[in-house]
Amino acid sequence: MRGLTTRETITVGLMLFALFFGAGNMIFPPALGQAAGSNVWLAMLGFITTGVGLPLLGVIAVSLSGGNLQTLASRVHPVFAVIFTFIVYLAIGPFLAIPRTGTVTFEMGVLPFLPEAMKGSWVPLFLTTVVYFVLTFWLCLNPTKLVDRIGKVLTPALLIIIGLMFVQSLFQPMGGMGEPTGVYKESAFFKGFLEGYLTLDALAAMIFGIVVTAAIQNQGVTERKKVTWSTIKAAVIAACGLGLVYLALGYMGANSFALGQSENGGQILTAIVQHLFGPFGSMLLGVAVTLACLTTSVGLVTACSRFFSDRIPGISYKTMAAILCIFSAGVANIGLTQLIAISVPVLMAIYPLAIVLMLLAFFHKLFRGYRAVYVGAIVATALISLVDGLSSMGLSIEAITSIYKHLPLQKEGIGWLLPAIAGALLGFLWGSLWPSKQTKQELYQEKAGNL
Secondary structure, eight states, X not given: OOXXXXXXXXXXXXXXXXXXXXXXXXXXXXXXXXXXXXXXXXXXXXXXXXXXXXXXXXXXXXXXXXXXXXXXXXXXXXXXXXXXXXHHHXXXXXXXXXXXXXXXXXXXXXXXXSOGGGTTOSHHXXXXXXXXXXXXXXXXXXXXXXXXXXXXXXXXXXXXXXXXXXXXXXXXXOOOOOOOOGGGGTOXXXXXXXXXXXXXXXXXXXXXXXXXXXHHHTTTOOOHHHHXXXXXXXXXXXXXXXXXXXXXXXXXXXXTGGXXXXXXXXXXXXXXXXXXXXXXXXXXHHHHHHHHHHHHHHHHHHHHHHHHHHHSTTOOHXXXXXXXXXXXXXXXXTOHHHXXXXXXXXXXXXXXXXXXXXXXXXXXXXXXXOHHHHHXXXXXXXXXXXXXXXXXXXXOOXXXXXXXXXXXXXXXTOTTHHHHHHHHHHHHHHHHHSOOHHHHHHHXXXXXXXX
């Protein structure tokens, strides 16, 4: 049984990097860097923890559990697996992430070049999203060519553009770092940690696992252990790429203070490239953003189309891809600001559940796979994260939130962490005292040397 060659592994790793690296990944680090100022490295450490570490763990966790999110989530309960998997696919797919790639492409790749008279019209956004999602659909028609189209062409082009921006910033300094602002003064790490949520990559990791697995199998690797090992190596390559790019973008953002403060990372990047490259900079940024958005959009549509077409009878992969592209184009026309406003409560509610689920996957054998551990940790996490999601929507229940604010780390935004650990420990105690039939069978097989 063959495994991937070094060249094939690098290509798959670059493909995975490109799937993760969307527009949000370009605009959030510069914004973080400018706001964090001299605390940029501490803030970037927090951002990389959730923006790089969690996607890496997510891809590996899904691969170890059998190659898809539903298999991993079924360790909690089959009903939970169906509900949670559908919620994640809808959030990371047609309701939030896919439309956002089209909207950001317009905001940063098209809008700056429009005449003033057309900037207030809905027509340019509509036409842009139509062309963008037609191109996305075409790239998704043959998933077996995903590695060649993304890993060998689009990703190197994107990395070259970002590399040019970073190198130019070293030769043409923009000024020193400013003072930290807001929460970055006292809690730079935790603020960066929460900012990493907005990339959506931890959720994306749980569905990109199946795309990577398929790409590796298309290279002729079929043995499960070799597929898993190849997935891990590709994920490490992607994580290294993400980390280096985030550090470069964060550094440029931190040193852009002299260019004036901006409302978002898109404006900061625009100011940076115009300073570094003049009028040519806006075109360079537009190409980079379009490539970043397109690669992510292709990966998400491919993964979601496979998932939904497998579970909805009578709908082929091609038909589902067309449906997702059309629906996403419609959602994208509500605008970027509205999409981000909608995404924050959803992410606050489901992100902690995804984090706990993937972390438990790494300790599965250590706690003997007790279902009670998964149930205890997920239930405890949900009791906190769902309320956090409602609170971010302005629907907080005062009696509950007044209690929750006393939880350790709640102020930092991760008040669910200690309850999750406590729930897992209680679950382990329960599982040890009253193991299920399934657990007894697994323990018997382990003693017999079958595991």
